[in-house]
Amino acid sequence: xxxxxxxxxxxxxxxxxxxxxxxxxxxxxxxxxxxxxxxxxxxxxxxxxxxxxxxxxxxxxxxxxxxxxxxxxxxxxxxxxxxxxxxxxxxxxxxxxxxxxxxxxxxxxxxxxxxxxxxxxxxxxxxxxxxxxxxxxxxxxxxxxxxxxxxxxxxxxxxxxxxxxxxxxxxxxxxxxxxxxxxxxxxxxxxxxxxxxxxxxxxxxxxxxxxxxxxxxxxxxxxxxxxxxxxxxxxxxxxxxxxxxxxxxxxxxxxxxxxxxxxxxxxxxxxxxxxxxxxxxxxxxxxxxxxxxxxxxxxxxxxxxxxxxxxxxxxxxxxxxxxxxxxxxxxxxxxxxxxxxxxxxxxxxxxxxxxxxxxxxxxxxxxxxxxxx
Amino acid sequence: xxxxxxxxxxxxxxxxxxxxxxxxxxxxxxxxxxxxxxxxxxxxxxxxxxxxxxxxxxxxxxxxxxxxxxxxxxxxxxxxxxxxxxxxxxxxxxxxxxxxxxxxxxxxxxxxxxxxxxxxxxxxxxxxxxxxxxxxxxxxxxxxxxxxxxxxxxxxxxxxxxxxxxxxxxxxxxxxxxxxxxxxxxxxxxxxxxxxxxxxxxxxxxxxxxxxxxxxxxxxxxxxxxxxxxxxxxxxxxxxxxxxxxxxxxxxxxxxxxxxxxxxxxxxxxxxxxxxxxxxx
Ligand SMILES: Cc1cc2nc3c(=O)[nH]c(=O)nc-3n(C[C@H](O)[C@H](O)[C@H](O)COP(=O)(O)OP(=O)(O)OC[C@H]3O[C@@H](n4cnc5c(N)ncnc54)[C@H](O)[C@@H]3O)c2cc1C
Ligand code: SF4
Ligand code: SF4
Ligand code: FES
Numbered sequence: 328x329x330x331x332x333x334x335x336x337x338x339x340x341x342x343x344x345x346x347x348x349x350x351x352x353x354x355x356x357x358x359x360x361x362x363x364x365x366x367x368x369x370x371x372x373x374x375x376x377x378x379x380x381x382x383x384x385x386x387x388x389x390x391x392x393x394x395x396x397x398x399x400x401x402x403x404x405x406x407x408x409x410x411x412x413x414x415x416x417x418x419x420x421x422x423x424x425x426x427x428x429x430x431x432x433x434x435x436x437x438x439x440x441x442x443x444x445x446x447x448x449x450x451x452x453x454x455x456x457x458x459x460x461x462x463x464x465x466x467x468x469x470x471x472x473x474x475x476x477x478x479x480x481x482x483x484x485x486x487x488x489x490x491x492x493x494x495x496x497x498x499x500x501x502x503x504x505x506x507x508x509x510x511x512x513x514x515x516x517x518x519x520x521x522x523x524x525x526x527x528x529x530x531x532x533x534x535x536x537x538x539x540x541x542x543x544x545x546x547x548x549x550x551x552x553x554x555x556x557x558x559x560x561x562x563x564x565x566x567x568x569x570x571x572x573x574x575x576x577x578x579x580x581x582x583x584x585x586x587x588x589x590x591x592x593x594x595x596x597x598x599x600x601x602x603x604x605x606x607x608x609x610x611x612x613x614x615x616x617x618x619x620x621x622x623x624x625x626x627x628x629x630x631x632x633x634x635x636x637x638x639x640x641x642x643x644x645x646x647x648x649x650x651x652x653x654x655x656x657x658x659x660x661x662x663x664x665x666x667x668x669x670x671x672x673x674x675x676x677x678x679x680x681x682x683x684x685x686x687x688x689x690x691x692x693x694x695x696x697x698x699x700x
Numbered sequence: 701x702x703x704x705x706x707x708x709x710x711x712x713x714x715x716x717x718x719x720x721x722x723x724x725x726x727x728x729x730x731x732x733x734x735x736x737x738x739x740x741x742x743x744x745x746x747x748x749x750x751x752x753x754x755x756x757x758x759x760x761x762x763x764x765x766x767x768x769x770x771x772x773x774x775x776x777x778x779x780x781x782x783x784x785x786x787x788x789x790x791x792x793x794x795x796x797x798x799x800x801x802x803x804x805x806x807x808x809x810x811x812x813x814x815x816x817x818x819x820x821x822x823x824x825x826x827x828x829x830x831x832x833x834x835x836x837x838x839x840x841x842x843x844x845x846x847x848x849x850x851x852x853x854x855x856x857x858x859x860x861x862x863x864x865x866x867x868x869x870x871x872x873x874x875x876x877x878x879x880x881x882x883x884x885x886x887x888x889x890x891x892x893x894x895x896x897x898x899x900x901x902x903x904x905x906x907x908x909x910x911x912x913x914x915x916x917x918x919x920x921x922x923x924x925x926x927x928x929x930x931x932x933x934x935x936x937x938x939x940x941x942x943x944x945x946x947x948x949x950x951x952x953x954x955x956x957x958x959x960x961x962x963x964x965x966x967x968x969x970x971x972x973x974x975x976x977x978x979x980x981x
Contacts, residue, residue: 402715404758410797414715447949450712567978594953597946601759621944624782629980650959
């Protein structure tokens with residue numbers, strides 16, 4: 328089945344009748360002082376007239392917050408006389424994430440493992456997850472920091488999405504004036520492939536807009552190809568004290584940006600907000616890159632410097648998560664590379680760690696062979 | 701997507717239940733023990749020895765504490781005043797309403813240590829988790845061999861659970877109690893010296909013995925070295941870890957050491973298990 332690009336808006340309108348549809352939408356932000364305009368692409372609820380941009384580069388921030396909001400109320404309470412605790416669960420509203428990329432879909436798979444398995448089910452995440460249907464979009468053009476295929480993903484496929492959307496091979500493109508990326512012309516076609524019952528139900532809703540046909544799709548490759556050792560997780564488990572850490576963590580200023588843009592970072596803090604005797608307990612994203620993340624009473628801190636903190640972040644992505652959940656937690660979306668003010672690059676680390684000798688007593692750039700391919 | 705709500709607690713694990721403090725006991729200058737019941741006078745839950753409770757003072761905050769004892773209709777936590785939240789706990793009077801969730805953590809391996817002789821070593825507030833196991837073993841006395849309890853505190857007035865440590869436990873069958881203080885004071889005529897050196901002085905035999913070791917990190921480190929020197933296998937020494945915690949259920953990522961979450965996979969580990977973890981403890 329395929330959907331013509333010119334009918335995309337209608338499709339989104341149809342879907343919006345039954346659910347809130349989060350789609351990648353261009354938002355123009357005006358700087359009131361300089362009058363300068365910047366355009367940012369974000370996942371936000373679709374509205375009539377929204378400038379939806381399925382093609383082009385992936386969004387700066389992943390749609391992670393649809394399932395795991397930046398700030399989420401957990402319960403409210405009252406202290407003193409008439410004390411109570413009242414659970415606050417997300418409401419039962421249907422949502423669709425429309426146009427998520429394969430890397431971000433794979434990130435949701437990882438979050439599912441964290442929040443829904445291993446003895447405890449997180450009620451907040453579970454409630455949101457049950458009510459979300461996900462439509463993935465095979466990348467048309469990767470950005471310069473995309474390396475998902477080196478991490479074992481396929482930028483054209485998101486097997487766990489409810490519905491897969493790819494650009495038909497015979498579609499035509501124009502080049503976007505603003506960003507220089509490929510955009511489908513109105514005659515272009517999206518091939519829709521349902522992968523779950525929820526996906527089939529969405530197709531059913533759209534059936535009047537769909538036509539038969541559309542088999543082969545545009546085959547996209549990542550721009551950044553890196554060397555990644557087959558057994559990198561095992562190798563890293565022997566490299567905790569390796570001299571490489573000193574070097575690769577050097578520039579980090581501990582700002583936490585990498586963790587906030589990452590689609591797979593899920594650490595959270597729990598805190599409360601009070602109004603007199605009443606209050607509310609909430610959780611919010613946290614960052615393992617902050618120095619007080621592990622600080623204990625009396626000031627003891629098992630990860631006192633950026634070296635220990637960044638080492639923990641990299642190892643969590645590339646070793647610890649594999650040990651616990653059987654998959655790598657870095658999906659190669661490249662966001663942390665694009666956003667780091669100090670130009671730290673996890674893909675570069677993966678490559679260096681893949682090539683370096685485990686037992687090296689010192690570490691210098693010369694210790695590993697030719698860098699990027 | 702159909703989500704299997706196979707949660708071990710059958711309810712939202714992050715929301716505490718309202719409970720009340722029915723008794724406050726001053727143990728030392730900076731440690732108090734709280735006896736906790738549900739609002740209708742029941743036991744909040746039945747923890748295994750070594751398990752934890754997340755205790756919250758609504759409007760202030762919540763933190764993890766070992767459940768040091770339990771009875772028919774209560775659980776007990778001993779809390780040391782170390783910062784903002786624990787200072788607020790110390791203002792509590794009987795009748796105070798609090799939030800409690802748990803029990804969390806893996807607990808001491810009671811089946812593994814059955815039939816064995818036991819050596820309990822505690823330092824400072826670290827006696828709190830050890831006490832839950834000592835109480836369990838005393839209740840099931842016939843399941844365990846000879847018991848030695850070695851406890852160190854800064855001075856006599858810093859000894860927690862004074863009745864247990866100074867009176868009750870030594871009256872139990874086949875149980876020896878050794879108490880030492882760091883400094884000598886007028887009111888103390890017992891042993892003076894740090895736990896690790898007293899341990900070596902006492903020279904326990906490793907054969908058929910399991911050791912339960914809890915206390916401040918430096919004490920654990922030195923005692924571990926002494927125990928190894930004395931011939932104890934790393935598999936025979938059981939200890940607990942402390943990491944900062946938020947969720948207590950292995951979700952928030954806060955308490956990891958390598959791929960383990962101390963709140964879920966711990967806090968109880970043998971020295972052999974700790975050797976497998978990265979050195980970030
Ligand atoms: C597994 C486990 C068992 C524990 N058992 C006991 C016990 O039986 N009795 C007891 O008195 N204390 C125990 N603690 C320590 C207790 O949780 C801390 O003393 C308490 O959190 C200090 O909080 P504060 O706000 O008063 O200190 P602050 O210095 O104001 O704390 C600042 C922040 O750091 C966190 N934090 C500080 N110290 C610790 C710590 N040691 N562990 C974890 N988080 C910390 C607090 O939650 C708070 O968010 C245990 C900790 C863990 C992890
Ligand atoms: S974004 Fe870069 S500088 Fe900031 S914490 Fe992450 S690695 Fe460090
Ligand atoms: S670590 Fe960086 S590249 Fe990997 S998934 Fe997170 S943001 Fe993307
Ligand atoms: S306290 Fe949240 S993972 Fe352990």
